[in-house]
């Protein structure tokens with residue numbers, strides 16, 4: 463499925479070659495594992511799903527011939543985001559030899575299965591306004607959090623990826639309070655082509671101006687069996703109504719978004 467950007471004369475004149483980029487929303491059940499693949503470049507993993515999903519995640523990486531992850535971004539420390547990360551760190555992430563920091567997070571975890579593995583890696587705490595990657599055509603920046611509330615979902619790391627003319631908003635598990643803060647800070651600058659739906663549509667409400675500002679063409683729901691009765695159907699209907707197309711990992715399997723900076727092409731494992 464291809465989603466062309468409207469082409470205008472000025473767009474043609476200003477269009478310059480953009481290195482392609484792929485985002486894989488890997489089906490790890492209820493949880494997040496998002497791989498950013500820059501061909502001939504770095505592999506960045508955002509979260510890793512539950513511990514029990516590690517075999518699925520490993521298989522998905524191996525299928526794509528990926529044996530090394532260069533950077534890991536941890537949005538927060540709930541098990542559906544970090545359960546598999548000790549195994550990922552052990553098997554896929556080389557120890558930093560030059561001291562450069564390759565693990566990013568908004569705050570340090572409480573004591574957990576990750577504490578010991580993380581001690582061996584170079585960790586950087588990142589907050590709103592910081593940039594994790596910046597090239598001519600690709601930027602990964604942190605939109606949230608600024609200060610911490612103490613609630614993991616509210617404090618989870620929200621990222622904006624700008625690739626050429628395209629914008630991706632990866633909203634982690636941002637709850638309505640976080641959505642409100644994002645809207646207060648960024649307003650219409652939240653506009654994106656693709657939104658990773660926050661918190662698996664598991665909150666009972668959405669901060670409506672957040673969704674109206676993001677106004678995505680494509681929404682992606684990372685979901686599987688769960689005990690929370692997620693997604694909340696009323697909330698999901700709002701995302702569905704605001705976006706042109708909604709993909710979900712429980713129905714579509716792994717969702718791969720390929721982009722050249724001007725248009726998106728989406729392929730799903732099971733469709």
Ligand SMILES: [Zn+2]
Pocket residue numbers: 493494540542543635661662
């Ligand atoms: Zn989650």
